[in-house]
Amino acid sequence: MHQDFQSLSVSIKLVNQQSEIMQVAVFGKNFKEGFKDSVIEFFKIIKKFDYKVSIFEPYYDFIKDFCLYDPEPDHVFSCCDTMTESLDMMFSIGGDGTFLESVSFIKDKEIPIVGINSGRLGFLANISQEDIPLALNAIEEGRYLTEERTLLEVNSEKDIFKKYNFALNEVTVQKRDSGSMITIKVFINGEFLNTYWADGLILATPTGSTAYSLSLGGPIVVPGSQNFILTPIASHNLTVRPIVIPDNNEIIIEVAGRTENYLISLDHHFEVVEKNTVLKVKVADFKIKTVRIEGNTFFNNIRDKLMWGFDKRN
Numbered sequence: 001m002h003q004d005f006q007s008l009s010v011s012i013k014l015v016n017q018q019s020e021i022m023q024v025a026v027f028g029k030n031f032k033e034g035f036k037d038s039v040i041e042f043f044k045i046i047k048k049f050d051y052k053v054s055i056f057e058p059y060y061d062f063i064k065d066f067c068l069y070d071p072e073p074d075h076v077f078s079c080c081d082t083m084t085e086s087l088d089m090m091f092s093i094g095g096d097g098t099f100l101e102s103v104s105f106i107k108d109k110e111i112p113i114v115g116i117n118s119g120r121l122g123f124l125a126n127i128s129q130e131d132i133p134l135a136l137n138a139i140e141e142g143r144y145l146t147e148e149r150t151l152l153e154v155n156s157e158k159d160i161f162k163k164y165n166f167a168l169n170e171v172t173v174q175k176r177d178s179g180s181m182i183t184i185k186v187f188i189n190g191e192f193l194n195t196y197w198a199d200g201l202i203l204a205t206p207t208g209s210t211a212y213s214l215s216l217g218g219p220i221v222v223p224g225s226q227n228f229i230l231t232p233i234a235s236h237n238l239t240v241r242p243i244v245i246p247d248n249n250e251i252i253i254e255v256a257g258r259t260e261n262y263l264i265s266l267d268h269h270f271e272v273v274e275k276n277t278v279l280k281v282k283v284a285d286f287k288i289k290t291v292r293i294e295g296n297t298f299f300n301n302i303r304d305k306l307m308w309g310f311d312k313r314n
Contacts, residue, residue, distance in 0.1 A: 023052040027102040028059040028093035031118045038129040043071040045136045054084045080105045087111050099124040100267045108286035112146045123210045143294040149207045151284040166284045167266035169208030174200025182257035200233035218242040251281040
């Protein structure tokens with residue numbers, strides 16, 4: 001692994017010597033008092049590196065008002081259509097939810113995303129505020145790797161989500177109210193798998209295996225494993241367990257029940273749809289690139305976030 005980082009660092013330095021100034025976008029959400037100094041330090045460091053900076057407009061306005069500090073960006077954006085065209089990297093500052101929202105700006109542009117955590121827990125936003133200077137220096141020196149993460153794509157006859165029909169974490173189908181369960185039929189490449197009588201069903205990527213699916217007893221799946229995880233939400237049948245499926249399959253989901261509508265969510269986006277709507281889910285034809293700093297491996301992150309080995313008896 002050290003040789004991989006070393007060779008990558010050399011190649012990036014050679015490219016940087018021949019390329020223009022690095023152009024980065026910054027996306028974030030409101031933060032608490034304790035993160036003020038860190039966000040100011042972040043902008044001072046990237047200004048020292050002479051990066052050309054584009055900032056999400058609501059985030060820029062919040063920083064000026066809350067921190068009494070002006071990052072003096074070269075550009076501001078409010079949606080994916082107003083972003084700078086030739087970006088080298090995006091910084092997502094917040095939690096995992098903020099990271100997922102940043103994906104909706106990047107879409108299929110293949111721009112690597114760096115996740116900086118302004119709180120306490122994050123699998124995607126895995127750079128803590130204490131490590132911001134070290135991480136930024138590592139990026140400037142090319143001591144990082146980019147990892148590709150698969151996404152789910154959802155289609156239906158009614159074109160429910162229109163252009164934003166993909167999810168990095170999971171697709172979730174669930175009942176809309178506290179009434180009776182919903183009935184969910186699932187087919188794998190046209191072959192019947194099961195009828196779920198439950199409050200809902202999660203179809204997660206390996207990235208999403210550490211999110212909602214994990215809280216319901218789903219397995220942790222290493223990114224790049226090329227799998228989906230089907231996890232029921234409060235299944236009526238105790239024998240129905242999560243199942244891992246290769247991601248080269250098409251999943252068809254049909255929902256019925258006594259109520260007329262149910263919820264479907266793609267990460268942080270959700271819509272109310274009518275029962276008997278048929279959803280077709282497959283792996284998206286593009287991937288999201290995430291940035292991992294040297295030494296910050298997936299397994300290190302898992303041990304840290306899930307506190308494995310913190311038990312004094314170990």
